[in-house]
Amino acid sequence: MASVRVQQLIKKYDQVVAVKGMDLSVEDGEFMVFLGPSGCGKTTTLRCIAGLELPDGGTIKIGEEEVTHKQPAERDIAFVFQSFSLYPHMTVRENLSFPLRAVKTAQSVIDERVMMAARMLHITDKLDRKPTQLSGGEQQRVTIGRAIVRRPQVFLMDEPLSALDAKLRTEMRAEIKKLQTDLGATTIYVTHDQLEAMSMGDRIAIMYGGLLQQAGTPMEVYDNPRNLFVAGFIGSPAMNFVPCTRSGDSLSLSPAEGAAAASLGLDSDGKGRFATTPTGDTSLVLGVRPEDVAFVEAGTPGSLPVRVEVVELLGSENIINVGLAGHIVKVRTTPTFRPTLGQTLHARINQSRSHLFNKQTELNINAER
Ligand code: ADP
Ligand code: MG
Numbered sequence: 001m002a003s004v005r006v007q008q009l010i011k012k013y014d015q016v017v018a019v020k021g022m023d024l025s026v027e028d029g030e031f032m033v034f035l036g037p038s039g040c041g042k043t044t045t046l047r048c049i050a051g052l053e054l055p056d057g058g059t060i061k062i063g064e065e066e067v068t069h070k071q072p073a074e075r076d077i078a079f080v081f082q083s084f085s086l087y088p089h090m091t092v093r094e095n096l097s098f099p100l101r102a103v104k105t106a107q108s109v110i111d112e113r114v115m116m117a118a119r120m121l122h123i124t125d126k127l128d129r130k131p132t133q134l135s136g137g138e139q140q141r142v143t144i145g146r147a148i149v150r151r152p153q154v155f156l157m158d159e160p161l162s163a164l165d166a167k168l169r170t171e172m173r174a175e176i177k178k179l180q181t182d183l184g185a186t187t188i189y190v191t192h193d194q195l196e197a198m199s200m201g202d203r204i205a206i207m208y209g210g211l212l213q214q215a216g217t218p219m220e221v222y223d224n225p226r227n228l229f230v231a232g233f234i235g236s237p238a239m240n241f242v243p244c245t246r247s248g249d250s251l252s253l254s255p256a257e258g259a260a261a262a263s264l265g266l267d268s269d270g271k272g273r274f275a276t277t278p279t280g281d282t283s284l285v286l287g288v289r290p291e292d293v294a295f296v297e298a299g300t301p302g303s304l305p306v307r308v309e310v311v312e313l314l315g316s317e318n319i320i321n322v323g324l325a326g327h328i329v330k331v332r333t334t335p336t337f338r339p340t341l342g343q344t345l346h347a348r349i350n351q352s353r354s355h356l357f358n359k360q361t362e363l364n365i366n367a368e369r
Contacts, residue, residue: 001186002063002076002153003028004049010057011044018044020210021058026154026188031180033201034190037233041210042190046156049188050079062154078147080157085143086131092118092142093127099150110149117145120179137168144176148183155180155187161196173199194234198222206230223353228362231287231355237319240293240329242286243359246279251286251356259326267302270351273366283359290319290332292350303346308339322347 009022019041026032034042047053049060051072060068067075078099086095096114105113118124121141131139140160147155160176161169177200180187191197197204198218205215206229214226225231231239243254244264249271253262264286266274277284296303306322306329313335320331320339324347331347339345356365 001028001184003030003061004154004186004188005061006045006049006058007060008058009045009048009055009060011041011048011053012056018210019048019055022207022210022212024205024212024215026186029184029186031177031187031189031200031202033197033204034188034207035194035197035201035204035233036192036207036213038192040207042192042207043158045207046079046158046188046190049154050077050156051075052079076153078150078152078155080144080147080155080160082159082162086139086146088131091128091130092123092134095131095142096127096145096149099146113149113151114145117148120148120182121145121175136164137172140164140172141175144179148179153186155185157187158190159192160189162191162193169196176200195236198234204234206233208233224364224367225287225355226364226367228285228287228357228364231357231364235289237290237330237332239355240288240290240327241357242288242324242327242329244284244286244356245282246274246277246284246356248279251284253286253325253327256326259323262304262325264304264349265302267351270354273352273354274356277356277365284365285357285359287355287357287364288329288349289353290330292353293329293331294348294350295320295331295333295337295345296348298346300346300348302351303348305344306347308341308343308345311338311341313338320345 004026006022006024009019011019022045036042048055051070059066062075093114096117097110100110118127123138123141126134126138161172173196201218203215203217204221206213208229214221214230221230221234244251249266251264253264255261306324308320309323309328310321312319318333318335318337320333321328322331358365
């Protein structure tokens with residue numbers, strides 16, 4: 001196994017600059033997820049690491065070796081694509097053997113590695129079938145098996161579960177994670193699905209506009225998002241954002257059109273956390289996750305009156321949408337809490353877990369320091 005280091009990677013397609021100077025390190029044995037919306041440069045970065053695209057700038061190292069301009073075959077990597085790409089006329093066994101036959105491996109080694117991969121992927125009873133006789137999930141297992149048999153230094157996977165239905169995707173998520181742990185294999189896994197990223201990654205690299213926005217463990221990026229993009233992209237439902245300015249020991253929440261302004265007094269948590277926040281004109285954005293708002297008794301210090309606008313009953317939890325200074329704020333509650341529409345409730349924001357962003361720079365004020 002090996003580490004992967006990408007420095008100042010640039011890739012252009014004619015006018016489009018798909019990757020604009022990406023810096024990334026993946027440690028030996030690490031499961032790294034590239035996460036970001038469609039078009040942000042995930043596939044392009046992965047294809048440069050694989051050697052399927054040649055970069056216009058920057059360097060790529062696998063282990064101690066610089067591979068920036070090397071052929072894919074010289075890189076000791078295995079690529080699992082979104083589509084299953086199996087040979088339809090070959091059996092599962094032949095499909096699994098193919099990458100090893102291609103490099104003239106001894107038959108006994110082929111048999112041993114094919115059996116090992118089949119066991120890990122629970123397809124030992126499917127070895128003599130053709131791909132068309134398999135379900136989508138089984139086909140994708142075979143595709144992953146073809147990557148495993150080669151025992152490469154690095155696995156690269158580009159949205160390998162996106163063609164599967166939701167239930168199977170959730171199952172395979174856990175299987176791939178377990179497989180990677182068992183093999184101890186350095187893996188880069190591309191997805192646009194933040195739940196997939198959170199549940200699988202040792203670390204997540206969040207990309208947007210051809211640039212790395214933040215890399216960190218799932219909890220780091222969830223609890224300390226560096227900027228507004230990361231804050232809004234990670235978490236479901238997304239973090240609530242309310243524009244505001246600071247005046248002394250309170251935040252003046254800027255009202256949406258036609259709504260009344262509101263003022264949120266900073267409690268001792270907020271005063272400590274936002275100690276360096278500029279007062280006065282600087283436009284800020286208050287960021288609060290749905291689980292960091294609680295409904296409390298009227299008159300509780302620090303609570304604000306809010307109006308119930310929409311109630312989403314999700315089975316395991318409810319999402320109550322309330323109006324605050326004309327902005328919709330989503331609040332996560334237990335499934336038994338069912339307020340009526342139009343009702344006034346009192347909401348208290350957990351300031352020790354909230355964020356303030358500079359509207360111009362989009363940076364988290366706490367992360368800026
Ligand atoms: P992602 O995988 O994150 O969805 P991609 O890396 O595929 O994003 O694409 C990044 C940008 O590069 C997009 O704007 C896309 O349209 C463009 N792009 C990707 N591949 C090509 C190509 N072969 N030719 C021209 N533009 C491309
Ligand atoms: Mg892609």
